[in-house]
Amino acid sequence: xxKSCSGLTLVETTIAVGISAVIGVLLLSLLVNNTGLxxxxxxxxxxxxxxxxxxxxxxxxxxxxxxxxxxxxxGSTSFVSSSNVLVIKLLSVNASGNLIANTYDYFVxxxxxxxxxxRVFADVLSDRKSGGQVLASNVKAIFFEYFxxxxxxVIPTSAAKVRLTLTLQxxxxxxxxTNVATSEASFRND
Amino acid sequence: xxxxKGQVLLFVIVVVTVILISTLLLIAGSxxxxxxxxxxxxxxxxxxxxxxxVDKAIASLNRTGGTYSGEQETKFGxxxxxxxxxxxxxxxxxxEATGYLPNKIEPKVTRKVQIEASTGVGVSFxxxxxxxxxxxxxxxxxxxIGSIYSNGSVVMNxxxxxxGDVWVAGGSQATADQQTDCSGVNCQDYLFGKPVGGSSILxxxxxxxxxxxxxxxxxxxxxxxFGNPSDFAVRIMGNSGSNPNKNNVLASGMLxxxxxxxxxxxxxxxxxxxxxxxxxxxxxxVADTSSNVNNYWSWQNDLAQSYNGGVPKWSPNWNAxxxxxxxxxxxxSFQTYMGGVPTSLAGGNSGLISGNVHANTxxxxxxxxxxxxxxxxxxxxxGSSCPNSNCHPGTSxxxxxxxxxxxxxxxxxxxxxxxxxxxxxxxxxxxxxLGPRKIVGNVTFNNSCTVNIxxxxxxxxxLHLNNSNTLRLPASFGTASGVIVVDGTITxxxxxxxxxxxxxxxxxLGLSTYDSRSNxxxxxxxxxxxxxxxxxxxxxxxxxxxxxSFKELTAWGIRLANSxxxxxxxxxASTLFSSGPTGSYSLxxxxxxxx
Numbered sequence: 001x002x003k004s005c006s007g008l009t010l011v012e013t014t015i016a017v018g019i020s021a022v023i024g025v026l027l028l029s030l031l032v033n034n035t036g037l038x039x040x041x042x043x044x045x046x047x048x049x050x051x052x053x054x055x056x057x058x059x060x061x062x063x064x065x066x067x068x069x070x071x072x073x074x075g076s077t078s079f080v081s082s083s084n085v086l087v088i089k090l091l092s093v094n095a096s097g098n099l100i101a102n103t104y105d106y107f108v109x110x111x112x113x114x115x116x117x118x119r120v121f122a123d124v125l126s127d128r129k130s131g132g133q134v135l136a137s138n139v140k141a142i143f144f145e146y147f148x149x150x151x152x153x154v155i156p157t158s159a160a161k162v163r164l165t166l167t168l169q170x171x172x173x174x175x176x177x178t179n180v181a182t183s184e185a186s187f188r189n190d
Numbered sequence: 191x192x193x194x195k196g197q198v199l200l201f202v203i204v205v206v207t208v209i210l211i212s213t214l215l216l217i218a219g220s221x222x223x224x225x226x227x228x229x230x231x232x233x234x235x236x237x238x239x240x241x242x243x244v245d246k247a248i249a250s251l252n253r254t255g256g257t258y259s260g261e262q263e264t265k266f267g268x269x270x271x272x273x274x275x276x277x278x279x280x281x282x283x284x285x286e287a288t289g290y291l292p293n294k295i296e297p298k299v300t301r302k303v304q305i306e307a308s309t310g311v312g313v314s315f316x317x318x319x320x321x322x323x324x325x326x327x328x329x330x331x332x333x334x335i336g337s338i339y340s341n342g343s344v345v346m347n348x349x350x351x352x353x354g355d356v357w358v359a360g361g362s363q364a365t366a367d368q369q370t371d372c373s374g375v376n377c378q379d380y381l382f383g384k385p386v387g388g389s390s391i392l393x394x395x396x397x398x399x400x401x402x403x404x405x406x407x408x409x410x411x412x413x414x415x416f417g418n419p420s421d422f423a424v425r426i427m428g429n430s431g432s433n434p435n436k437n438n439v440l441a442s443g444m445l446x447x448x449x450x451x452x453x454x455x456x457x458x459x460x461x462x463x464x465x466x467x468x469x470x471x472x473x474x475x476v477a478d479t480s481s482n483v484n485n486y487w488s489w490q491n492d493l494a495q496s497y498n499g500g501v502p503k504w505s506p507n508w509n510a511x512x513x514x515x516x517x518x519x520x521x522x523s524f525q526t527y528m529g530g531v532p533t534s535l536a537g538g539n540s541g542l543i544s545g546n547v548h549a550n551t552x553x554x555x556x557x558x559x560x561x562x563x564x565x566x567x568x569x570x571x572x573g574s575s576c577p578n579s580n581c582h583p584g585t586s587x588x589x590x591x592x593x594x595x596x597x598x599x600x601x602x603x604x605x606x607x608x609x610x611x612x613x614x615x616x617x618x619x620x621x622x623x624l625g626p627r628k629i630v631g632n633v634t635f636n637n638s639c640t641v642n643i644x645x646x647x648x649x650x651x652x653l654h655l656n657n658s659n660t661l662r663l664p665a666s667f668g669t670a671s672g673v674i675v676v677d678g679t680i681t682x683x684x685x686x687x688x689x690x691x692x693x694x695x696x697x698x699l700g701l702s703t704y705d706s707r708s709n710x711x712x713x714x715x716x717x718x719x720x721x722x723x724x725x726x727x728x729x730x731x732x733x734x735x736x737x738x739s740f741k742e743l744t745a746w747g748i749r750l751a752n753s754x755x756x757x758x759x760x761x762x763a764s765t766l767f768s769s770g771p772t773g774s775y776s777l778x779x780x781x782x783x784x785x
Contacts, residue, residue, distance in 0.1 A: 027205045038212040045219040052230045059234070064784045091780060099781060149481045150390060152507075160480070188305075188782035 040172045047138065047168045047179040054116055054135035055183040058164055061107050061118075062185035065090050068146065068156045072106045074121055079108045081156035086110070086144045086164070091189070092126030100125055109135075109164075111142045116166065140169035140178065147184075161186040229299060232291045236269060236301035237784070239289025243271035244777075247285045248307055251275070251775040256283070256309070263294040270294055279668025279693075282308045283775065286785070306781035313448060313594050313671075315724070315742045318354065318758030322593060323362055324706065324731060324747020325533075332750045336758025337545065340533075341590040342747065346555065348538040354758075355559070358549035360464055360587030361531025362407040364707075368398045368499060369525040371412065372492030377454075380522060382504065383419055383479035383486035393508040394489060395427075395434050395476040395515070396522040397500030404530035405464040407590050409475055410456040411445065412523035414598075417485035418776035421447050423478040424459045426467075432501075433515040434474040436508055440465035445477070446592070448599075454490050455598025456525065464529050464589050472500065475524055476508055485776075491520040533587070537569070548588045593728050594744060600703060600728075603675050604628070607648035616651070623664075632678070635659045643698060645672025652678035653700070655686040658720075661698060662689040669694030676702045680714040680725070688723030697724045697741065706731040707746060714745070 008016070065088035071080040072087045081087045085108065092103040105128050106121040116136040122128040146159035163184035170177050243264070250258035260273040269291040276284045286304045290297040318336025319326065325342030328350045337354030338344065344358050382391045400406070406426060421444050428438030441461035449457045467473055479487060491502070502518040535547060537555025546559035553567040561571045562585035572580040610626030617629060620639035625647035632651035635641065640660045645667075653676045655661075663672045671690055680702050690696030700723055704713035713730020721738040727745040734743060736752045743756060 024201065027201060031205050031208060034209045034212055038216055041216050042219050045223040048223045049226045052226050056230055056233065060784050063237075064782060066780060093783075097783075097785070099783065101780075150392075189780045 036173055040175070040177065043170050043172055043177055044179065047170065047177070048181075050136045050138075051166055051168060051179060051181040054166060055164065055181060057118060057133075057135055058109060059183055059185040061090065062086075062088060062162055063188050065107070065187050066104065066189045067187060068159050068162065069106065070157050072108060072121060074119075079110060079119075081144075083144055084111065084142055086156075086162060088162075092123045093128060094125070095127045097127075109142070109144075111139050114139050116142055136166065136168060138168050138170045139166065141165075141167040143167075159187075160190055232299040233301055235267075236289035236291050236299045237303065239266055239269045239271045239291070240287040240301050240303045241289075242266055243273045243287030243289065244285050244303060244305055246271075247273045247275065247287065248775055248777065251283060251307060256775065263290070265293075268292060277668075278306065279666075279670040279691075279696075281670035282306050282668070282778065302785040304781075304783045304785050306778040307775040308778045309775055313599070315594055315744065318742060318756050319748060320591065320594070320742075320744040321748050322728070322746035323364070323531075323590075324745070326748045326750070328750045329752040330538075331753045333755045334758075336742075336756065339591050343533045344535045344549070346535075346537045346541050349540045350538070351542045351544070353544045355545035356535060356543050356547045356549070357588045357591075358533050358535050358547075359590040360405065360407065360529045360550060361533045362527045362529055362590055363531060365527075366410075366525040367400055367402060367528045368497075370492060370497035370521045371523050372490060372494060372496070372521075376492055376494040376496075378491045378493055378520065379488040380491035380502075380518065380520070381416075381486060381488050382477070383422070384481055384483050389504075389516075390481055390506040391504045392481055393476060393478050393505045394502065394518075394522065395474045395504070395508070396502045396524050397429065397434075397472050397474045398497075398524070398526055399472050399499040400467045400469055400526065400528065402528055402530075403467065403469045404528050405587075406441070406461075406467050406526060407464055407529035408458050408460045408527045408592070410458050410525040410527075411475070411477070412454050412490040413445070413450055413457055414452055414454045414488050414490075415447060415450045415486070416452065416488065417482075418779070419447055419479070419482060419485035419487060420779070421445060422480075422487075424461075425476045425478065426461065426465055427474045427476050429472040429474060433503065433513070434476050434505075434508060436513060440467075440473070441589075443589075449592070449594075449596035450487075451596075451598040451602040453598060453601060454488075455596055455601060457596050457598065458592040460590050460592050462589060464587060467528070474500075475526075478508060490523040491518070492523060493520045495519075495521050497521040529587075529590075548585070550587045595701070595726060595728060597728075600675060600701070603646040603673055604648045607646040607675065610644075635661075643672060643674060645674065645698065647672075647674045649674065649676045649678070652676065653680045655682045657683050658685045660687045660689060662687075663691040663696060663698050665691050665693070667691040667693075667696055669696050671695070671697045671699065673699040673701055676700070677704070678702070679704050679712065681717075682715075682721045683717045685720030686723075687721070688725075699724050699726055701726040701728075702730050703728070704730045712749075 069087045069089050079087050088107050089104040091099040092105050103123050103125050105126050108119040116139045119132045122130045143165040145163040146156045147161045148154045149160045165182045168179045260275045263270045263272050271289045274286045278284050288302045291299040317339045318334050319338045321340040323342045326340045326344045328346040330347045331349045334352045339357045341359045382394045424445050425442050426440045427434040441463050443459045443461035445459050502522045503515040505513050505515045534551035535549040536553045541555045544558045547557050548562040550564045552563045552569050555569050557571045560580045562582045607626050608628040612628045614630045616631040617633045623642045625644040628648045630650050633649050634654040636656045638658045642664045643661050688698045702713040706713050712733045713727040714732040716735040718736045724742045729746050731747040732745040733749045734754050738754045740756045
């Protein structure tokens with residue numbers, strides 16, 4: 001008498017395990033790639049939003065500035081306008097938001113340790129607050145260019161217009177992700 | 191039958207869920223980025239709309255004579271703007287313009303900018319006493335709390351004190367050495383400081399050949415402006431191959447926009463130094479502007495080419511590596527005044543100058559600061575006779591200073607006063623209000639008369655104030671100032687006051703155009719005690735009398751008598767004169783705010 005037993009043959013089991021392994025690897029790969037893509041794209045979005053906000057702040061304050069100034073010294077720290085530092089002066093404002101004649105606040109834009117800063121040095125009469133603000137992080141480089149009204153490149157103190165090129169760079173996995181944004185603003189008060 | 195659980199299916203469900211969630215988050219992030227970028231772009235568009243509103247406001251203010259009060263919502267491009275106008279003072283309007291995207295009712299983005307527009311003329315009184323070639327004479331015991339700049343000699347009697355610096359410039363000759371002008375149809379505009387016919391005509395030059403070898407003290411250009419352009423540099427350069435030599439800049443100065451109006455007038459330019467020029471050699475006057483399509487200049491051009499000593503040229507950039515110079519047909523109207531007239535500072539007994547002194551020749555005065563001179567006599571410097579470390583012999587004569595009000599400014603005030611109406615005949619009654627108006631005749635106020643002066647007021651005859659009269663600007667002038675222009679003389683007896691509105695640095699300026707240069711008679715004479723104000727006589731002499739107090743005096747010549755005090759107010763360095771309701775509005779530099 002032949003005894004009948006239900007079950008899988010070795011071949012069937014091998015095929016089933018093989019198919020499961022392939023599906024598992026594919027799913028895992030899909031998961032890993034998706035996660036990488038998610039982080040990569042999220043990073044790009046964050047960089048883009050950060051760059052937009054930084055450039056908006058730069059444009060708004062530069063537009064209201066009187067001029068670029070050669071340098072500003074705060075204690076032992078000097079900021080000198082150049083291709084990677086911008087020092088502008090704006091007329092101070094009183095508590096009512098009105099301009100104070102012949103009194104200036106100084107705005108410095110510069111990058112230290114991958115952070116793009118705006119520093120405000122307000123006059124004692126001004127209602128603006130002195131202090132620093134992080135405009136963007138993961139900054140690889142900032143680059144200022146200075147132009148006159150005919151778009152000829154000039155020295156900073158002769159500028160009627162300033163262009164900022166902001167390069168953000170972040171390591172995502174093994175890749176370096178770079179985002180370059182450029183904006184410019186003309187002085188309305190020069 | 192064997193029951194088995196689907197392990198793979200569960201795994202698939204987990205993975206798909208994770209992927210789905212992360213994909214949705216990614217889409218949400220992208221949407222955020224997109225919206226952020228769109229908002230940034232929209233914000234710039236809204237700012238541009240607001241600035242369009244400012245442009246519209248300026249045009250409307252000028253078209254309506256200043257009665258335009260703003261607008262609620264005006265569609266423009268893909269959005270709209272609104273404008274609010276508020277009056278800051280008699281000369282100044284505050285324009286607040288808001289740009290909306292897509293509209294004011296349901297805006298997605300709004301941006302607001304604020305700027306001021308003014309019909310006023312900015313005048314800078316930088317010294318307590320500024321004197322032209324007629325020089326300054328001080329009697330006894332006068333006190334100037336501030337500095338003195340004189341283009342002529344300063345002579346002091348006894349016990350005078352000056353708390354600031356004293357500058358005595360090298361003297362100018364009375365008549366122009368070289369000059370050209372035009373008449374009738376030969377007078378044409380030569381526009382520069384903007385693109386003209388596809389060319390950037392920014393730097394314009396006129397050559398000349400002096401007839402004598404001496405220093406150049408000043409030049410005058412016949413010029414007018416469109417809009418409100420910025421001051422520009424004027425240089426005296428040598429000649430190289432029939433063009434200005436950029437490597438041979440002999441002197442630099444500024445032409446101040448505030449001295450120029452929208453009608454032609456002679457505007458003086460002085461320089462940082464007084465360069466030595468040689469007779470028979472060609473030199474160039476070079477105007478150096480920047481481009482602005484709305485705010486630019488016109489130099490009067492004589493198509494008859496009546497000047498034989500030089501030619502005009504233009505360049506897009508005089509300081510380029512290899513500048514190109516292009517010919518202009520005509521002669522640009524100019525005057526050159528040579529120097530070489532000796533000037534000096536001579537003090538009496540017990541005279542004290544607390545600051546520094548700059549003069550060719552100094553004698554008989556105590557100087558607490560430093561002394562810069564060619565020769566010095568009987569004048570201790572910082573407590574001891576020269577030489578000491580505060581003595582600076584061999585210093586070149588200071589360059590003369592331009593008067594703070596030009597003929598063109600005065601002509602504009604007169605024109606605006608006349609638009610307010612004309613009164614023929616003398617005025618002798620005390621009236622509560624006067625002006626803006628041209629009065630063909632004399633104005634005399636006897637005693638204790640208080641008059642609101644709605645400036646500008648133009649009196650073709652003389653202005654005579656007896657005792658205790660007060661002329662003041664009405665409160666509506668705010669911080670703006672006003673002027674009474676008198677073609678004849680101004681005389682003030684005792685205790686008369688010229689007052690501003692009482693707000694800020696507002697002043698009422700008494701200005702006489704009387705010419706004292708040939709007859710030596712006074713243009714403005716003040717008697718004794720209690721008179722006050724700010725007085726100006728660009729080609730006349732002021733005699734400020736005894737025991738009076740003034741904020742500032744400017745004249746071709748000043749003869750201070752005894753015991754008068756001049757207390758300079760620093761606010762006078764930026765005085766804004768109302769030109770009346772008919773002046774054209776232009777934006778005030780430095781008042782733009784991104785709100």
